[in-house]
Amino acid sequence: xxxxxxxxxxxxxxxxxxxxxxxxxxxxxxxxxxxxxxxxxxxxxxxxxxxxxxxxxxxxxxxxxxxxxxxxxxxxxxxxxxxxxxxxxxxxxxxxxxxxxxxxxxxxxxxxxxxxxxxxxxxxxxxxxxxxxxxxxxxxxxxxxxxxxxxxxxxxxxxxxxxxxxxxxxxxxxxxxxxxx
Amino acid sequence: xxxxxxxxxxxxxxxxxxxxxxxxxxxxxxxxxxxxxxxxxxxxxxxxxxxxxxxxxxxxxxxxxxxxxxxxxxxxxxxxxxxxxxxxxxxxxxxxxxxxxxxxxxxxxxxxxxxxxxxxxxxxxxxxxxxxxxxxxxxxxxxxxxxxxxxxxxxxxxxxxxxxxxxxxxxxxxxxxxxxxxxxxxxxxxxxxxxxxxxxxxxxxxxxxxxxxxxxxxxxxxxxxxxxxxxxxxxxxxxxxx
Numbered sequence: 001x002x003x004x005x006x007x008x009x010x011x012x013x014x015x016x017x018x019x020x021x022x023x024x025x026x027x028x029x030x031x032x033x034x035x036x037x038x039x040x041x042x043x044x045x046x047x048x049x050x051x052x053x054x055x056x057x058x059x060x061x062x063x064x065x066x067x068x069x070x071x072x073x074x075x076x077x078x079x080x081x082x083x084x085x086x087x088x089x090x091x092x093x094x095x096x097x098x099x100x101x102x103x104x105x106x107x108x109x110x111x112x113x114x115x116x117x118x119x120x121x122x123x124x125x126x127x128x129x130x131x132x133x134x135x136x137x138x139x140x141x142x143x144x145x146x147x148x149x150x151x152x153x154x155x156x157x158x159x160x161x162x163x164x165x166x167x168x169x170x171x172x173x174x175x176x177x178x179x180x181x
Numbered sequence: 182x183x184x185x186x187x188x189x190x191x192x193x194x195x196x197x198x199x200x201x202x203x204x205x206x207x208x209x210x211x212x213x214x215x216x217x218x219x220x221x222x223x224x225x226x227x228x229x230x231x232x233x234x235x236x237x238x239x240x241x242x243x244x245x246x247x248x249x250x251x252x253x254x255x256x257x258x259x260x261x262x263x264x265x266x267x268x269x270x271x272x273x274x275x276x277x278x279x280x281x282x283x284x285x286x287x288x289x290x291x292x293x294x295x296x297x298x299x300x301x302x303x304x305x306x307x308x309x310x311x312x313x314x315x316x317x318x319x320x321x322x323x324x325x326x327x328x329x330x331x332x333x334x335x336x337x338x339x340x341x342x343x344x345x346x347x348x349x350x351x352x353x354x355x356x357x358x359x360x361x362x363x364x365x366x367x368x369x370x371x372x373x374x375x376x377x378x379x380x381x382x383x384x385x386x387x388x389x390x391x392x393x394x395x396x397x398x399x400x401x402x403x404x405x406x407x408x409x410x411x412x413x414x415x416x417x418x419x420x421x422x423x
Contacts (some may be wrong), residue, residue, distance in 0.1 A: 017243035025240035117191035137232035143239040
C-alpha cells in the first residue's frame with residue numbers, strides 16, 4: 001500500500017467527522033472547520049513520509065489538535081494585541097454619557113461582587129483552583145481529569161473541597177451546586 | 182444565590198490581565214511530556230486562563246467512519262478535495278507564503294533599490310582607507326544589571342561591528358535581525374539575515390557608522406526554521422553624540 005493509498009483511506013474515514021469535531025468543539029463556522037480540516041490533512045500528508053509509527057490516526061489526531069491550537073492561539077493573541085486608544089485622544093470614539101446614579105451604583109456593586117468571587121477563587125489551593133476554573137468553564141469531570149492528569153475521583157474531591165471553601169468564605173447564599181457537572 | 186455562570190463571568194472579567202498563551206512549540210513539548218514538572222505546571226496554569234485552548238487537548242476526537250457509514254466520503258466527495266490537496270502540495274510554499282510575497286512584493290522591490298544604493302555606496306567606501314572594526318558586544322535587555330541601561334556604542338571607525346550574545350542556544354536554520362527606532366518602534370530602519378560568528382553564542386552584524394545617528398535603537402533578533410520565525414532577544418542600543 002502506497003502512502004497515497006494509506007492517506008486516502010484515512011481521509012475518507014475522518015474528513016466529515018473532523019469537520020464536525022472542529023465545529024462542535026471550537027464553535028467555528030462550517031467553512032472554517034472545512035479549512036482547518038483540509039489544513040490538518042495537508043500537514044499530515046506532508047509529514048507522512050517521516051512518520052514511522054503504526055497508529056496513523058493518532059498522528060492525525062495530534063496534528064488536528066495542533067492546527068486548532070494554532071488557530072485559537074492566534075485569535076487570542078490578536079485580541080491581546082488589539083489597538084488601544086489614548087484617553088486624551090480627542091479623535092477617538094467618545095465615551096458614552098455617564099450613567100444615571102442607580103445604574104452606576106448597581107454596576108459598582110456588581111463589579112465589587114465580581115472582584116470578591118475572583119479573589120475567593122484565586123485564594124483556593126492550586127489543585128482545587130484549577131479544577132473549579134475548568135468546571136466553571138463547562139468542562140466535564142472526565143475532561144478535567146484528562147487535562148490535569150488526575151483521576152475522576154480526585155477531580156470530584158477537589159471540586160467538593162473548592163466549593164466548601166468558597167461557601168465558607170462567601171456565605172451560603174453564594175454556594176455553588178454540589179452535584180452539577 | 183450566585184450562579185455558576187456568575188462565577189465564570191467573574192473569572193472572565195480578568196480577561197485583559199491574562200498571561201500570554203504558551204507558544205505552539207511549548208504546547209507540543211507539554212503534550213509530549215517533555216517539560217520538567219515545574220515548567221509543565223506553569224504551562225498548565227497559563228492554559229487554564231484560555232478555556233478554548235484547553236479544549237484543543239480535551240475535546241473528544243472522533244472515531245473513524247467505515248465504508249457504508251454516511252460520514253464516509255463517497256468517491257465524488259473525495260475526488261474534489263483530493264485534487265485541491267494535490268494542487269496545494271505541488272506548490273513549494275504550500276499556498277501560503279506566496280500570498281505573503283505578493284503583498285510585500287512592492288516593499289521588497291523598494292528595499293532592493295535602497296539596498297542597491299547602499300551597496301554601491303559601501304563599495305565606493307571600500308576603496309577608501311578604513312579604520313579597523315572594533316567589536317561591540319551586546320547583552321540582551323534584562324541581562325545588563327540594575328537599571329537595564331542601553332548598550333552604548335563606543336567604538337571608533339567607519340562601522341560598528343555588533344556582536345549580540347544569544348542566550349537561547351537552540352540551533353535555527355537562519356537568523357534575522359531588525360533595527361528599529363526605540364522612540365518609534367513602528368519605524369524599522371533595517372532588517373536582513375545575519376550570520377553566526379566565530380563564537381557559538383553570538384551573531385555578527387556590521388552597521389555603517391553613518392547609518393546609526395546619535396540616538397536610541399532596538400536590535401531585534403529572530404531565529405528562523407522553515408516558515409516559522411521566532412523572536413529570540415531584544416538589545417537596546419544607544420549611540421552617543423560624537
